[in-house]
Amino acid sequence: MKKSFLITGAAVVATGISSAFAADIKVGSAGGITGPIPDLVAPMMAARDLAAKHINEQGGLLDGDNYMLVKGDSKCDAKGAVDTGQKLVNVEQVVAIIGPNCSGATIGMAESVTIPAGVVILSESATAPSITDLEDKGLVFRNAPSDAYQGAALADMVMESGYNKVAVTYANDDYNKGIAEVFEAAFKSGGGMITASAEHEPEKASYTSEISTLSRSGAEALMVFAYYGSSGTTIIRNSLENGLFDMFFGADGMRNEEIITDIGADNLRGKIMVSAPSSDTESSSYKMFAEEFSAAGEDPSAVYTPGSYDAAFLMALAIEKAGGTDRGAIAEALMEVANAPGEAIMPGQWEKAKAAIAAGRDINYQGASGSIEFDANGDVAGTYSLSVIDNNGKWVEK
Amino acid sequence: MNELIGFVNFHLIPGIVLGSIYALGAIGLTLTFGILRFANFAHGETMTLGAFVALVVIDLTNWHVLATLPFAMLLTVLTVLVMDRLFFRPLRTGPTVILLIASFGLMLMMRSAIQIIWGVDLETLSKGLAIPWVLFESLRIFPKHLLIVGAALLLMLGVHGLLRHTPIGKAMRAMSDSPELARMTGIDTERVVMATWITGAVLAAAAGVLLAYDTHLDSRMGFRVLLPIFAAALLGGLGRPYGAMAGGLVIGVAEELSTYSWIGDGPLVSPGYKSGVAFAIMIALLIWRPSGLFRGRVF
Known part of the structure; x- marks a missing residue:
């Protein structure tokens, strides 16, 4: 010592x-x-x-x-x-x-x-x-x-995947509430139907009662706007264990391997898709970063x-x-x-x-994540992709 | 019929499971309060420690979660006794508010230590999904829920036996009622204090492991349930172990039932405000019956 x-x-x-x-x-x-x-x-x-x-x-x-x-x-x-x-x-x-x-x-x-x-x-x-x-x-x-962009992009992607009636649950914080609001507006204006929408308090031991209320609304899938570690994983686990929902969509706060190791890749494969900003992996800026970061x-x-x-x-x-x-x-x-x-x-x-x-x-x-041009509000524009779980139990872009 | 089944499946059973876990935590808290005269903020972290010890045992041996309980309890008890010797005993003669603040500092130290040793990631004791037994085609019973409630009940019976039928238990009750009188009748107060820490740590470790079994574990899990557990201890009456059991169950069940659609289609209380229910009960109680349901201590 x-x-x-x-x-x-x-x-x-x-x-x-x-x-x-x-x-x-x-x-x-x-x-x-x-x-x-x-x-x-x-x-x-x-x-x-x-x-x-x-x-x-x-x-x-x-x-x-x-x-x-x-x-x-x-x-x-x-x-x-x-x-x-x-x-x-x-x-x-x-x-x-x-x-x-x-x-x-x-x-x-x-x-x-x-x-x-x-x-x-x-x-x-x-x-x-x-x-x-x-x-x-x-x-x-x-x-x-x-997320004014991500929420709208996610709404399009959910409909393209063939789901027109969804229930929404979102954690009570700035990020999740913000993206849920944008998603709901975009989904409705695109012709989709929000059968039920409920806020939830993060960090609770169980969300069974919340989800059971949402599942009775007749939705085809559940939108989970949450951080994986404070409520997202629990919500998906509770839903699957109780047979309440078997299709989930989420945003970038859910895209983590931890959720797969916790619930099991086989239990989740084909049942969950999450959106996240996608980098142009072909750009030389990204390749330069990827090489160094992998090293x-x-x-x-x-x-x-x-x-x-x-x-x-x-x-x-x-x-x-x-x-x-x-x-x-x-x-x-x-x-x-x-x-x-x-x-x-x-x-x-x-x-x-x-x-x-x-x-x-x-x-x-010219960044690894994109060209990065700030507008007057200090924001940048972005592109998104949906990720699914592959045969090795990892997230991959669809 | 479907309504009733939904109520039992998704509100009543989770409420009872959560309530039993709260109850275990609240007994330890209320005992410490009754005998040592301070609210122990480090109690939540004690629970977290128990859960992480169980995780280590499971990683090493692949045993069933409940089989790890003795190890979790043992290590937690040792830790708590060392903490008492190092931090609480030197301060015990001063005003109790110093002990309270010391426990707050200890809470932060324990959480940081847990984060250094086990990291800050989310972990689970049992990976994958738990498949429930389906009775009468719709009633869903999870084996793990039965085990959790069963283990909690056994431990509570153990506490009852300890307090009612052993000399040290009687000494603990005597000291909780009146420390001066207890000392005068020749009760060894240091032994009673030690017994209190041991009982509290055993129950806290169990509560932590069972909570992790029901959900998942991370370094902040104990702190998250500390406030409902405080509410449960207050509800039962501070210093009253039987009150804490009842208080835990009431808080757990009330939180879950408040979100049932009692009136109309939507939940009565938005699930976002579920935690508020425990505190509404607590505040109402402090106003109208400050001694709690079981006539505990009032300050």
Whole structure:
């Protein structure tokens, strides 16, 4: 015990010496490390770290400064996000924040901490439509498309799969409620019928009573808008065990392997389809990211990970473009480095980007998750696909 | 007929199962309160610990969930005794509010420790689906539900035997009624305190394992049920183990029944507000009968 202590101590001293001439530039990396979606968040945090590693290997920020991501656990809820946001902004004195992951957490952190403090945040996975309309003074960005798009795309995909009468259940939080509302409106206007719709409180032991009420409405399938870890898995388990529903649709908050290992691939195959933003896996930006991320022992098809890499990379570009650590200048630079026109920069091309910025040329980051063009609300557009469970018990795009 | 079956299948049975689990948790909480005079916030985390020990045993041996109970209980008891020795005993002479705050800190420490050891992911004790027995073509009985309720009942009988028929149980009751008087009659208070922790930890571990068996386990599961368990302990009257049993059942059943379509087609209370039912009962009780159903302690 004592020995390992000494070694750690020595390592700390060594790092201190090696970076004695270069300062650390701290950027917060907030995410729902604990909470209802830990398995979704872990690879996202790894993808952000990979971007930071690439940047530091290729010369670092500004005058060779170290791009340092300071992790914070936003717990996927507003309260946790406010706590960790305050710590990042006031104690760690970060110049910007990447994340948090969940919509409720993002809204909470933005409204109570980062907007008043003038700190820009960029989330790769907060998708609630309500984030678009935040009074954010140009400080809240996301490179995940709003669920105003996903909800509508899912409505089309459900009808294309041959289901016209569905019941809806959604967890009582910003993300799930938001996407459920968009879905219902789009499904009805497309000629479908919502036989029943009910909110549920996450984190309960059983949802049998809720689902039995919904099943009596005569629906052909159940729409489950929930995080898999706080209610989604339980709802599907309860439905199947009690024979209440045998077809389910969900959104990206459900796309996790954990749900398959819990309930069993054979019990679920052909009974569940979930939508998620799809990256163009043929683009050279995505391939570049996928190769590096796989080499690091991670799965590049894990939902939102290309966006996580992009978010961390974009924030570094914005700092470089701003030419310093002024929080306001970084927020302004973020839109310039992401949007056209400019010299195309792809994942991993930090040296090229640094040279272009030093020469005063405009750049346009072409991310692993897509081309990333922010609109005036700090949103991007997106494409979606449905995923099903394959013969190996993994999610695959249909 | 269908209505009735639906009511039993989807409201009454889940309510009783949840209620038995709440009851087990509430007995431990109420005993700690009666004898040590503080509300133990770390009780929920004690449940979580029991569930994770069961997970380890199942991973190693592939035994039935109920067979892991002794191991879960043993390890949980040891942990709780160590915690008492390290944290609660040095503080026991001070005001009880310090113990309360200490238990809150301990709750956070235990949860973090569990997250460090077992991670933050969702786990299950029994993978796959449980297929119910279907009686009379529509009544669905899950074997696991019978086992959960049966195990809970046995444990409650055990507590009854302990409190009524053993010297240490009588000493526990005496100390709960009046600590000064108990000391004067020569009761070894440290032994009683130890017995209280052991009983509470055994029941908490069981409640955690049974809850994980019924649903799933993750590092926050104990904290999630802590508030309904507090409500159950209050409902029964603080310091009253029999009250806690009744309180647990009432809270569990009330939560599930409130969402039945008593009037019209829709649920009476939107399931989103199910947890609120437990608290509505609790607040009404605190206003009109603050000692709880079984005349417990009032502050």
